[in-house]
Amino acid sequence: RAQGDPAITELQPWMQQLGEGVDARPYGMPSPHEAHVKRRSVEWLTADPVSSVNFTPLHDLDGIITPNGLCFERHHAGIAEVDPAQHRLMINGLVDYELVFTMEDLARFPRHNKVYFLECAANSGMEWRGAQLNGCQFTHGMIHNVMYTGVMLRDVLATAGVQTAGKWILPEGADASGMTRSIPMDKALDDCMIATHMNGERLRPEQGYPIRLVVPGWEGNMWVKWLRRIEVGDQPWHHREETSKYTDLLADGAARRFTWAMDAKSVITNPSPQAPLTHGAGPTVLTGVAWSGRGSIPRVDVTIDGGKNWHQARMDGPSFDKSMHRFYFDFDWDGKPMLLQSRAHDSTGYVQPTKNQLRQVRGENSIYHNNGIQTWAVDARGEAENVEIG
Ligand code: MTE
Ligand code: CO
Structure with missing residues (x-):
């Protein structure tokens, strides 16, 4: 079958000359033949790219890990370009000590490595009333799966001393959207992490550099990026992202409150x-x-x-x-x-x-x-x- 195939019988250009040396690509990129592999958005979906979403090209990937540069992005106010030297994490509210951490302070807590998916609650949301978008990138691409390195939220909270009445936390992002969500203390103390790395390297700016909250198995909106503050309280706050958004409107017009876990x-x-x-x-x-x-x-x-x-x-x-x-x-x-x-x-x-x-x-x-x-x-x-x- 291979007889006469020029790809085997003829010398290819790359066989006849030396390639680029070791330092030509200090931070490597995929082959130019893979240029079609990229995040894509759906133009009519949102009015503006700053509060929008693009999608992971699931059909171009294999295995279980999403490469960092292909992780879908969902921003409510664009990508915050945070200078880690000027970034802090504050813990306040129902704690014994209100604390402010630098990024160096956080690096002194024990680190853990975990692989988790993050799926936006709105993934496949355009398909409720029938088949709509032609491609798994668009129907299912609001998901990524990476290995996080970070510190356990419970270890950080323990240094502040959560008071008995502290039953909820309110993480807040440093981007212009002022993203906040109420998370029950049981979940916060169970498996939530403050991540600094994804797939071995520092978080990408798009994913919340220098720190993001990891809320395993729960809807992506709760994974606050560019995390700057965690308030401890005795009840949920019912902010915008858990009332007018991210509630499930049922057939009778009632909205289901707090659907946190992502089902199989x-x-x-x-x-x-x-x-x-x-x-x-x-x-x-x-x-x-x-x-x-x-x-x-x-x-x-x-x-x-x-x-x-x-x-x-x-x-x-x-x-x-x-x-x-x-x-x-x-x-x-x-x-x-x-x-x-x-x-x-x-x-x-x-x-x-x-x-x-x-x-x-x-x-x-x-x-x-x-x-x-x-x-x-x-x-x-x-x-x-x-x-x-x-
Ligand atoms: N955190 C902040 N600070 N600002 C945001 O706009 N978007 C949320 C969440 N955390 C958001 C945020 C939403 S709706 C989702 S689905 C995930 O981040 C998306 O994470 P990703 O951009 O890493 O895919
Ligand atoms: Co989302």
């Missing part, structure tokens, strides 16, 4: 609308990601015929609580149209619902917490499209 969810990333099958019938690798804010993902089921037959996918790669998981389904494609779906099971026994099951409970008014099963219709050419089936 999955999506097939390949093939998908931005990543068609180009090789025709025969051996085919289907892959995707799954995650749960309540634990790990021991199992994902996949169907290629719209749910008539389900197959257990092969989980591969590390399995951590509240982290993304990678699944594969390796099969022989007969070249006929397919209806692809994936269904995640989490370690609590919860099974990802269909979109219609979700609508029966939640109606169609909501934007947030849509974890319904996604369907891609693949035609005989291998092109995929976002659809919904009964």
